[in-house]
Amino acid sequence: MTPQSYVHLENGTVRIDVEREKRLQVPLHHLAGLVTFGNVMISPALMHRLGDEGKSLVLLDEHGRFKARLEGPVSGNILLRQAQHRAANDSKATLELARACVAGKLKNSRTILQRGARESADPDEAAPLTRAADNLAASLRAAAGATSLDELRGIEGEAARGYFAALNLVVKPQARQTFTLNGRTRRPPLDRFNALLSFLYALLMNDCRSALESVGLDPQLGYLHAVRPGRAALALDLQEEFRAFLADRLALTLINRGQLNADDFETREGGAVLLGDRGRRLVVAAWQERKKEEVTHPLLDAKMPIGLLPLVQARLLARAIRGDMPGYLPYLTK
Template identity: 60%
Template sequence: MQLLNTLYITTPESYLRLDNDTLRVELEREVRLRVPLHHLQAVVCFGHIALSAPLMHRLAEDSIALVLLDEHGRFKARLEGAQAGNVLLRRAQHLASLDADLSLELARSFVAGKIRNARSVLQRGAREAKLAAEAAQLTRLADDLAAGLRALPAAPDLNTVRGLEGEAARQYFAGLPWLVKTDLRADFAMQGRSRRPPRDRFNALISFLYALWMNDCRSALEAAGLDPQVGFLHALRPGRAALALDLMEEFRPFADRLALTLVNRQQLGAGDFVLREGGAVSLQPDARKAVLVAYQQRKQEEILHPLLAQPVPLGMVPLVQARLLARAIRGELEADGSRAGYLPFLAK
């Protein structure tokens, strides 16, 4: 497997065009960047970006995804070439989504991965806390998440699983502000999770990072031959990439960790955000670029995959998980003859 690059275009009024086998980025008629197409997996454009028709055709021919987001990172559209993947796998996926027992099993796995990884974030925060009272509070919240994990195997239906996930998220977000350094908490105060629009700086930051992870999870599912629209935990709705949302759940704490790093190391400050009328908060254009650079660097870091027992770049883990998910959906067998289940990626 090769970790290819995602090209993020954030400068308004940029113009992207095809130059032989190269993507060329121009601004005010000056060439700012050239990227060989064979190095790219996807091109992601934020806000008002123009593209030539020949470039769009070539991206589709080369199976390079073109993703259009608004300036805040919200999804607008996606251009792809001919449908890839194994039609038999997709049919198995569609049938699996109608199997209540299998859907419940997969939903439990997605939520278990999310809670385990979220608990790891709180436990690390408790170990690094300067004050005993804060360490105790974070430990208590981590214990509450453990209780939710223990309840998952007995959850009788999807609504119960979703309820456990929602309660775990509430407990987790109650603890997340304690992981911001004390002298930065006034600027990065957080009263629970808010989105559409984010109501504080930290929520604006994690919403942007979640959008990046969402795009990568969707691309991984398509590369594995799965239909990102047909999920198990998230309900099916027109226009919703339900399976991409399912897969993304276990990666949300990775986005939160990066957000905390950027804030606590003061790579982002209060001035890197725009506070708009009505209470909405968003990242400044230069701050978005800084986040994208940090995100790309984090994806290059190698981590030990517990199932593969070998180092894997973090950016490849969604594809590994998508392939494991495809294996579970197909009903492939383990060495002992049991049916393969889906094992979420668990952070160390």
């Protein structure tokens, strides 16, 4: 993340130099991939080695926005990708897969609001959180009965607006002056809360895309999100069930514990708000620690690190697309 740092290969290790001084050196086989933020230099030898070993190199700008991705030859199963395209051309299959994505998102978002209501010290704030959670339950029922993709997307969009409107009440009162969510804004985010969410969503997006590619699925061909050139629609689909559980919960933790403050953000001309250097470093470190925590997968009944969940769910999605499972089951939190 340090501007002008130089990442290169040295005897089977990845070495990072800043101003010609070594700052970090780790064995290449310990890394699943390399993600750089901003103006970081990477040696051609390291790029070739990453490609040879099937490890991805992801280039993000200094604020976490995706710029480019370098990876080796595609090794995806062509039969799985054919099944993925057949499902995309089948309106019924597309609707059911999209419905599963929406159900996962709404259920996990509802859990965030329910937890906030339980932990609230103010009954006048717990009540609207409970109502918002009940509204998400109603949206879940409506999504189950949606008969078209447009109807389903409309339900999801309305539910998301209600969820983000209630999320401010999960922030502790002493932090609300600094962190108030003025609706969901992006490209650019217009407040600190949105800037934090956008940064975390960018990290999550990269993990979801890598998970899909690792099981042989095409991240560009989605079901809930419309297919557009350059858009990783299926990665966005997979991301939905993890937004609240991984990104939103971590954002609330960082805010409520006072780990981030106003000085960790920058305001640009035009009103754009972005994480500053210290803020980015803190969030990335917290993100990596969060991914190390273990949870029990409700379907597999097995303990695993949170960071492994996108890969596990990508495998389940592949099985559902192949027809090895009756349908896709998103990851649901308690």
